Amino acid sequence: MLSLNVDQALAEPPYAQLRSQIVGAVSAGSLIAGAKLPTVRALADQLGVAPGTVARAYKELEADGVIETRGRAGTFVSFAQDPLRSQAQRAAAAYATQVRGLGITDDDAVQLVADALRATR
Known part of the structure; x- marks a missing residue:
């Protein structure tokens, strides 16, 4: 299970913290290609942040090719080679x-x- 957290005391914005944690998990192999990520709303509720925070992190990760959204099926770690x-x-x-x-x-x-x-x- 993916363990993410947001530390409001850090200078780094929450969306950037999420983004870097997901990139780190992909890099470390703890998130593999095809792994399904929580919905924006579910992850926001779990972390106690606004849905827009998670949405921004996901949007940037998708733009970078780290994750992909498949409509109603959800958001997944990209199958791109690397x-x-x-x-x-x-x-x-x-x-x-x-x-x-x-x-x-x-x-x-x-x-x-x-x-x-x-x-x-």
Whole structure:
């Protein structure tokens, strides 16, 4: 069973906490492809948050390819090969487009990414 929680004392917004916990569970393998997630209303009730909070987390996760909604059947972990890698590839493509438009050299662009990764450790 999926164990999610929201800590109102954290600076991170509740929807972002849910989003990161679900991404972490998919990454760790505790949520596998095809696993059904609770409905927005059920999860909101369980966590004591507004349904819009869960809906926003689900919407962002769906946009990132981590989960998919199948109408009345519910919301499920995506069957994409690796939704987290797909999300990273989309972010990398967006970054490449942006730095190319700024006239940044490839070497400088790679260095900027390396610096950013080091800064977020």
